[in-house]
Amino acid sequence: MEMFWYLPTMGDGRYLGTTRGAKITDLHYFRQIAQAVDRLGYSGMLVPTGHACEDGWVVASALMQATERLKFLVAVRPGGISVSIAARMAASFERLSSGRLLINVVTGGDPVEMKGDGIFLSHRERYEVTDEFLQVWKRLMSGESVTFQGKHIHVEGAKLQYTPFSRQSPPLFIGASSEAGHEVAAKHIDTYLTWAETPAMVAEKIADVRARASQHGRSIKIGLRVQIIVRETAEEAWDSARRLIQHVTEEDVEEAQSLLDRFDSVGQRRMTQLVRQHRNTLEVSPNLWAGIGQVRGGVGTALVGSADEVAERLQEYAALGIDTFILSGYPHLEEAYRIAELLFSRLPVTYSQPPAESEWTAMGELLAENRKPKA
Numbered sequence: 001m002e003m004f005w006y007l008p009t010m011g012d013g014r015y016l017g018t019t020r021g022a023k024i025t026d027l028h029y030f031r032q033i034a035q036a037v038d039r040l041g042y043s044g045m046l047v048p049t050g051h052a053c054e055d056g057w058v059v060a061s062a063l064m065q066a067t068e069r070l071k072f073l074v075a076v077r078p079g080g081i082s083v084s085i086a087a088r089m090a091a092s093f094e095r096l097s098s099g100r101l102l103i104n105v106v107t108g109g110d111p112v113e114m115k116g117d118g119i120f121l122s123h124r125e126r127y128e129v130t131d132e133f134l135q136v137w138k139r140l141m142s143g144e145s146v147t148f149q150g151k152h153i154h155v156e157g158a159k160l161q162y163t164p165f166s167r168q169s170p171p172l173f174i175g176a177s178s179e180a181g182h183e184v185a186a187k188h189i190d191t192y193l194t195w196a197e198t199p200a201m202v203a204e205k206i207a208d209v210r211a212r213a214s215q216h217g218r219s220i221k222i223g224l225r226v227q228i229i230v231r232e233t234a235e236e237a238w239d240s241a242r243r244l245i246q247h248v249t250e251e252d253v254e255e256a257q258s259l260l261d262r263f264d265s266v267g268q269r270r271m272t273q274l275v276r277q278h279r280n281t282l283e284v285s286p287n288l289w290a291g292i293g294q295v296r297g298g299v300g301t302a303l304v305g306s307a308d309e310v311a312e313r314l315q316e317y318a319a320l321g322i323d324t325f326i327l328s329g330y331p332h333l334e335e336a337y338r339i340a341e342l343l344f345s346r347l348p349v350t351y352s353q354p355p356a357e358s359e360w361t362a363m364g365e366l367l368a369e370n371r372k373p374k375a
Helices: 026-041 056-064 082-094 111-117 122-143 179-188 198-214 234-246 250-259 265-275 308-321 333-344
Strands: 001-008 044-047 071-076 101-105 146-149 154-156 172-175 190-196 223-232 283-285 304-305 322-326
Touching: 001 333, 026 044, 026 333, 056 082, 071 250, 082 111, 082 122, 082 154, 122 146, 122 154, 122 304, 172 179, 179 198, 179 265, 190 198, 190 265, 198 223, 198 304, 198 308, 223 234, 223 308, 223 333, 234 304, 250 265, 283 304, 283 333, 304 308, 304 333, 308 333
Parallel strands: 001 044, 001 322, 044 071, 071 101, 101 172, 172 190, 190 223, 223 304, 223 322
Antiparallel strands: 146 154
């Protein structure tokens, strides 16, 4: 089981729905979290994307030299950026970090936010763009000169002067719950991500994605994104869960749910549906609590319980074929330590390893910014 952490670039604190107990989420705080996670043995860290977050590429680049082993899962948004420009950014990060880049392919989810970014595409069209984007992306990463005319993407003679050392794309991740998303994952993606739904719901998604991947002659890894509230006893854990939302009002919930309803993300709709179906207790399956999803977009479910209980639930997800777990908890610095202390010894965790040294070669300046100098 490979454990990742989450970097809270859209804010952090001890409670939801209030500034009480809030953290100053600046570069110093991000560095504290990244260095803690690096030393604790987490393999990677998800750097989120969207208008509510600090820019993921800027943040990850700032933390690159503050860490030694940690891999950064950073978002690329097809349709929001040129494929060749995104590929250059990724190749440079991959080279300068000695291969510590992972790519989170994000198609969007909030139409209002996307319109603000100049993206006026339907859900189906965004996945068409993503399919074309990844076709070009992989060819660029391999060192090809690419001319491509698709329905949405058109490039002529696109090429990377500096490819990744491996001459292949950094590993690709995607979180998607729609049929179109599953098909893109099956064709292109290395690790398919799902938010923590009930084990039966997750198993159904995994089966569909793997069947589609098999039709394309591919295999695919599976990852789970989940919040964690773990304590030495179950009573302490559930008390912490209740305290986390003690400042959230009914008005907060109504406003948040109204905002989330405008999303066309199938995954988000499934998450909000879990919240509404279990509004009385918010426990949607043993130890799986949807209280966070009342006011938070994205993963709104948390595993809550004693260390033994949460470890058992994570093992149940692992038995479905999941080997990558992206965890988080409030506040994120303290909980990174607590979760590593209470859970890692109870699970078959694959700890982070130093990256292999990449062999740099001396080179002169390109002639007219296009031709390599003679040897």
